[in-house]
Amino acid sequence: MRRGTLVVCQIGLFVGLFVLWHVLTATEILPKFFFGEPLVVLMRVRDWFVSGKIYPHLGVTLIETILAFLIGTALGLVFGLWLALSDFAAKLLNPYITALNSMPRVILAPIFAVWFGLDIKSKVMLGITLVFFIVFFSVYNGVREVSPTILANARMLGANGRQLLRHVYLPSATAWVFSSLHASVGMAFVGAVVGEYLGSARGVGYLILQAEGVFDINTVFAGVLVLTACALVLDYAVTLAERRLLRWRPGSVSSNAS
Amino acid sequence: MSTMGTLNLERVTCTFPARGANAGYTAVADVDLDVAEGEFVSVVGPTGCGKSTLLNVAAGLLAPTTGRVTVFGQNLQGINTRAGYLFxxxxxxxxxxxxxxxxxxxxxxxxxxxxxxxxxxxxxxxxxxxxxxxxxxxxxxxxxxxxxxxxxxxxxxPKILLMDEPFSALDVQTRSLMETELLNLWAQDRKSVMFVTHDLEEAISLSDRVVVMSAGPASRLIGEFAIDLPRPRDVAEIRLTPGFVEIHKLIWTALRDEVQKAYSLSLS
Structure with a gap:
């Protein structure tokens, strides 16, 4: 199928779902009180952007997300490389990593709120704990699967330990980082919004919490819609970066356009 | 053969440690191999006879369990920096x-x-x-x-060139072109070459000397043949000359039993 046709169909599906939602709620098959009204939701989103009321909230949420994403990815990359290359460190930390990873980390949000206060620091910390493990595991496994032939060849060409890290392990790990970044962007958002939801004075999560407090279901949906759109934009930014940095990979772009 | 060659393998044995239920595996046993300066030596043997193991030992990527490797008379420690490796x-x-x-x-x-x-x-x-x-x-x-x-x-x-079936993944025509090209490049400065292959025709058409290994495990060298065909050679045409056919027959006689042995081992 041609790319243009596909995009038209994707937009068509989106509009169709909205129309279905509208019809079901307008006819009260689904009660408006619980399921909202799509037209009101869209009006709410429009009002937010026209009045400018959303910008400070959206700004805070995006800053939290992007900071959590960047710091979490960098830490995941460094620790992934370190543990993959140091057998002792890997064996020493293995049970701790497994434990931390299987722990439901969202539960840390209230603790971070106590430690770091109710401003953005606690949300960024929560996002980092979510992003870190995704990147960490993909780098860790990726580095251990670097082709032994490529490694042996680089050594025969005279690469020392530092050069192997810089010219073989790092580029190889980058490919694995990117494979996990799409999932990480989503997790960074989860960290930010859940953090805001549990205690904050600003952010889209805060807006949603306020609206829920007065059973304003339309505003809740409007918040969700804005967040989803932002997540799509960030995901696209990752795809663009991937396209630039992984030009060497055969078919890397099309196969990862999830 | 000079005793002080460019590359000498002396009584090299490689045993890989036991893993789980498997006992230790000896890939090559007691192999002596010298490559003289400017000499093109091929090592042929059935699949799984430890040819690549031998090459990795010569490259310093793998330390032999016993025996030693000398490069220009010096004991090899770590990577062989005088060698280039084609994988x-x-x-x-x-x-x-x-x-x-x-x-x-x-x-x-x-x-x-x-x-x-x-x-x-x-x-x-x-x-x-x-x-x-x-x-x-x-x-x-x-x-x-x-x-x-x-x-x-x-x-x-590099003064020494180690090659591990470098052309085996190529189609026949490309392969023959690459072999000719390799010979032309080699003729310019005559590096010492250790070339590993399971293809006897390739070995004969390229080399000065062909060494035959027995089937694994614990492969040994079981024969050594000088190839005195004239150079420069065209790898496609030389295969049709009487001299080539004769030497091929000679080496194949030595190799055939080992190939059969390796094949029946792989079935059991």
């Missing part, structure tokens, strides 16, 4: 272009980028890839990737 499987760094792959070794040695680039451009020309320097490995054909690998290794001017 059987893909060894190019996929994140570097052809040109960047060729410059890699110079870069590792701290040679200035501009100088390395000029030198590498020249080598790409010598392997006939001037127009493809900007391409990534996945954009090149299998034969082109082998040429890049050849340039990548030869640019460092």
């Amino acid at each position: 059987q499987s893909e060894a190019l760094m996929p994140w570097r272009t052809a040109l960047q792959n060729v410059t890699a070794g110079l870069e590792f040695r701290g040679i200035a980028a501009e100088q390395a680039r000029l030198h590498a451009t020249d080598w790409l020309r010598r392997v006939g890839l001037s127009a493809h320097g900007h391409k990534y490995p996945h954009e090149l054909s299998g034969g082109m990737r082998k040429r890049v690998a050849l340039a990548q290794t030869l640019i460092l001017d």
